[in-house]
Amino acid sequence: QVQLVESGGGVVQPGGSLRLSCAASGFTFSSYGMHWVRQAPGKGLEWVAFIRYDGSNKYYADSVKGRFTISRDNSKNTLYLQMNSLRAEDTAVYYCAKEPYSSSFLNWYFDLWGRGTLVTVSS
Amino acid sequence: QSALTQPASVSGSPGQSITISCTGTSSDVGGYNYVSWYQQHPGKAPKLMIYDVSNRPSGVSNRFSGSKSGNTASLTISGLQAEDEADYYCSSYTSSSTLVFGTGTKVTVL
Numbered sequence: 001q002v003q004l005v006e007s008g009g010g011v012v013q014p015g016g017s018l019r020l021s022c023a024a025s026g027f028t029f030s031s032y033g034m035h036w037v038r039q040a041p042g043k044g045l046e047w048v049a050f051i052r053y054d055g056s057n058k059y060y061a062d063s064v065k066g067r068f069t070i071s072r073d074n075s076k077n078t079l080y081l082q083m084n085s086l087r088a089e090d091t092a093v094y095y096c097a098k099e100p101y102s103s104s105f106l107n108w109y110f111d112l113w114g115r116g117t118l119v120t121v122s123s
Numbered sequence: 124q125s126a127l128t129q130p131a132s133v134s135g136s137p138g139q140s141i142t143i144s145c146t147g148t149s150s151d152v153g154g155y156n157y158v159s160w161y162q163q164h165p166g167k168a169p170k171l172m173i174y175d176v177s178n179r180p181s182g183v184s185n186r187f188s189g190s191k192s193g194n195t196a197s198l199t200i201s202g203l204q205a206e207d208e209a210d211y212y213c214s215s216y217t218s219s220s221t222l223v224f225g226t227g228t229k230v231t232v233l
Contacts, residue, residue: 035222037169037224044126044212044224044225044226044227045161045163045169045212045214045224045227046224047214047221047222047223047224050222059220059221060221061124061221062124062221095168095169100174106216107157107174107175108157108159108214108215108216108222109157109159109171109174109175109214110159110161110169110171111171111180113168113169113170114168115168116168
């Protein structure tokens, strides 16, 4: 079954850290670029970060640059998002999402999404 | 990078056609054909409806179509049905090698 399953969300204090995971199954994870997208409660979607299929290129939204790090372990079919110096405005459901084609060319759209994991930053 | 501008809400009666606009700049929507549209029902993950301005993934109804003119992209839903009631988001690649989403549009079927 082709799917993405996020985990690692929870409640964290401002200034704290959290690492999210996204377990992929049903497709050759190591061949696809992957993204993180978030959605604050009751708000719209916000793109967070991208990592190339082999981890060689990474892009970040300005709002998280320098605080968040995207990475992957292709041997474990898992995508990660390390989040440091968390702020209240980082509170959101975090989705991982897959690029549509197994190539180095970025298509910048997502044909598969996970169900998301909720991160709450609050004291 | 500012979010692309979408109308907050659009409504229509069953069977009617509606169009949702998505306005950006020459650095995103106007500069590239990497515009996509997503449908999101409450509590669910988004679903891809249109990619590369006007292409429809397999399995998506042909009642959904996309287009672009200048810095504005559009999603048209024809033959509106009750199950089309959802939030819709556009997205575009940007000149900064990032992705920007639209502000979102709530579609109501009257």
